[in-house]
Structures are given as structure tokens and as C-alpha cells.
Amino acid sequence: xxxxxxxxxxxxxxxxxxxxxxxxxxxxxxxxxxxxxxxxxxxxxxxxxxxxxxxxxxxxxxxxxxxxxxxxxxxxxxxxxxxxxxxxxxxxxxxxxxxxxxxxxxxxxxxxxxxxxxxxxxxxxxxxxxxxxxxxxxxxxxxxxxxxxxxxxxxxxxxxxxxxxxxxxxxxxxxxxxxxxxxxxxxxxxxxxxxxxxxxxxxxxxxxxxxxxxxxxxxxxxxxxxxxxxxxxxxxxxxxxxxxxxxxxxxxxxxxxxxxxxxxxxxxxxxxxxxxxxxxxxxxxxxxxxxxxxxxxxxxxxxxxxxxxxxxxxxxxxxxxxx
Ligand SMILES: *[C@@H]1O[C@H](CO)[C@@H](O)[C@H](O)[C@H]1NC(C)=O
Numbered sequence: 001x002x003x004x005x006x007x008x009x010x011x012x013x014x015x016x017x018x019x020x021x022x023x024x025x026x027x028x029x030x031x032x033x034x035x036x037x038x039x040x041x042x043x044x045x046x047x048x049x050x051x052x053x054x055x056x057x058x059x060x061x062x063x064x065x066x067x068x069x070x071x072x073x074x075x076x077x078x079x080x081x082x083x084x085x086x087x088x089x090x091x092x093x094x095x096x097x098x099x100x101x102x103x104x105x106x107x108x109x110x111x112x113x114x115x116x117x118x119x120x121x122x123x124x125x126x127x128x129x130x131x132x133x134x135x136x137x138x139x140x141x142x143x144x145x146x147x148x149x150x151x152x153x154x155x156x157x158x159x160x161x162x163x164x165x166x167x168x169x170x171x172x173x174x175x176x177x178x179x180x181x182x183x184x185x186x187x188x189x190x191x192x193x194x195x196x197x198x199x200x201x202x203x204x205x206x207x208x209x210x211x212x213x214x215x216x217x218x219x220x221x222x223x224x225x226x227x228x229x230x231x232x233x234x235x236x237x238x239x240x241x242x243x244x245x246x247x248x249x250x251x252x253x254x255x256x257x258x259x260x261x262x263x264x265x266x267x268x269x270x271x272x273x274x275x276x277x278x279x280x281x282x283x284x285x286x287x288x289x290x291x292x293x294x295x296x297x298x299x300x301x302x303x304x305x306x307x308x309x310x311x312x313x314x315x316x317x318x319x320x321x322x323x
Contacts (some may be wrong), residue, residue: 032145036104039227041066044101052090052257056212077172077202080244082188084223085251088301095151111145117154127161138169140249146183155190156232161276170244193226193236197250217251222256253297259287260303266309283308
């Protein structure tokens with residue numbers, strides 16, 4: 001009798017006090033509700049401001065996401081963002097922040113999916129198998145929750161047939177095969193167009209443009225054209241031809257000050273708030289600069305910095321102990 005009373009009280013508590021959740025299951029497992037999918041774009045803006053260097057154009061992606069999930073707006077199609085830039089310019093880094101801000105469990109959420117070209121779709125001849133599998137995954141997941149995040153990394157190394165397979169799902173359609181995809185978000189990551197982005201940025205920079213004043217419109221057409229013509233997943237893609245990508249977001253090449261920012265951030269992450277100049281310089285020394293004519297940009301962006309900093313921090317603590 002007593003346990004029945006406890007269960008009843010617990011049930012009433014869950015049902016009426018915790019208005020966010022009508023299902024006690026959600027206390028122990030991830031659910032498709034506001035609590036587990038907070039969609040916190042303010043947090044995202046904050047993370048980008050604090051942790052990402054030199055990529056102010058990415059804020060456009062956040063505004064697009066906020067608008068897409070605005071409860072007073074019915075999106076006519078899934079939101080499709082395409083991130084373009086050199087390795088190390090922060091595309092994956094930013095995607096992780098997006099997952100972390102929109103979902104309570106971030107990249108570990110069952111509503112967040114990462115597909116990596118060379119891992120998930122390695123053999124071009126097998127594209128029919130991939131297409132079917134992908135279709136059933138997307139459909140299966142969408143049936144369970146409409147707010148899914150699908151990230152496709154290495155689009156440049158993904159067979160173009162894959163993009164064409166998801167085209168019906170990211171199109172202007174209320175339903176595909178009985179499933180409504182309009183609330184979902186797709187993010188494509190690639191190096192495609194990065195040579196054009198870098199060249200164009202260098203040109204603008206030489207003309208005296210201030211990086212922070214540049215707008216998406218300085219790059220959009222350029223990326224679209226580059227993506228369409230370069231080999232890889234976007235090559236002559238129907239997705240581009242039919243304008244299904246809502247925003248092309250360029251990740252600009254990293255200059256000295258941005259790399260220094262990344263280095264400070266990595267030290268801070270390891271509880272070293274004030275690295276010495278010589279430590280910072282030691283990390284800067286491993287960076288390679290290009291292109292040959294100007295040596296303006298880090299050719300690996302902020303990649304490889306993390307492991308170098310780890311090494312120095314270990315050294316730093318050891319020296320401190322010796323003191
Ligand atoms: C959801 O997507 C994942 C891949 O991220 C897949 O493994 C899983 O089977 C899908 N779930 C359903 C119900 O289709």
C-alpha cells in the first residue's frame with residue numbers, strides 16, 4: 001500500500017510539477033523535449049565569441065538556426081548549412097559547439113548524427129547501398145523526433161550520389177514518404193572552395209578591407225561556383241543546382257593573431273591562464289605559413305596546436321614542482 005502511495009505521488013509530481021515532461025521515462029533516458037533539446041542559441045553565440053577566433057561570419061549560421069527553430073515560424077524545408085574552409089579553420093570545432101548548445105547531451109545525443117565521408121561512404125561503387133542505408137536511418141530517426149541534427153563531414157570525399165540521395169529530404173516538401181523533415185538541420189563540412197576563399201580574402205585584405213567588416217555576400221557566389229565545379233560530393237550536384245543549401249559559410253584562413261588566440265585558449269583549457277611568451281612562441285614555431293607569396297595564413301589553421309600545448313603544459317607543471 002505504501003509503495004503504491006509513493007508511486008502515485010511520484011507520478012503526480014512528474015506529471016504536474018515538472019510540466020516540461022509528461023513522461024517519467026524522460027527522467028532516465030533522452031527525450032524529444034525542450035529539456036533535452038534546449039536549442040540554446042545564446043549559449044552558442046557565447047561559445048563562438050569566447051572560443052572561436054577570426055570566424056565572425058559563422059554567427060550567420062547561429063541566426064539561421066535560431067530562426068529555423070523559432071516556435072512562431074513554420075519552416076518550409078530543413079535548414080541546410082554548408083561550411084567551407086581549410087583544415088583547422090574550425091568547421092568541426094564549430095559543429096561541436098552547435099551540437100552542445102542545441103542538445104543537452106551535445107554530440108553524444110541520439111538526435112545528433114555525424115557521417116564522415118571516408119568512413120561511412122568509402123567506396124564510390126557502393127553508393128546504392130549507402131543511399132538505402134542513409135535513407136532508412138534518416139527516416140527512422142526523424143520518425144522518433146523531428147529536431148535532428150545531421151552533420152556530413154568530408155563532403156569533398158563523399159560520392160556525389162549521396163548528396164543527391166538526400167536531396168528529396170532537404171527540399172521544399174511537407175512530407176517525404178509520410179515523414180516531415182522540415183524541423184531538422186543539415187550541416188555539410190568540406191574543404192571545397194577553400195582555395196577560392198583564401199585567395200579572395202587575401203585580395204580583399206590587400207585592398208585594405210578589415211576582416212571583421214566582411215560579409216557573407218563577399219564569398220557566397222564564389223563558394224557556390226567553386227563547390228559546383230570542383231571534384232567531390234558537390235560536383236555538379238543537384239542540391240546546389242536546385243538552391244537547397246540555405247547558407248554557404250566560409251571559414252576564413254587563420255592569421256597570426258587568430259592562431260595566438262587558439263594557443264591561449266588551449267592553455268586556458270588546461271588551467272594555464274597566463275602562458276609565458278616563450279611558451280606561446282614555441283607553439284607558434286610549429287605553424288607553417290602560406291601561401292608562398294605572402295605567408296599570411298597558417299596552412300593548418302589551429303590544428304596540431306592542442307597536442308603541442310599539452311606537451312608544454314606537462315613541462316610547465318613539472319618545472320613548477322621543481323621550484
Ligand atoms: C538513427 O541514425 C543512426 C546513425 O546515426 C543509426 O545507426 C540508427 O539506426 C538510426 N535509427 C533508426 C531508428 O533508424
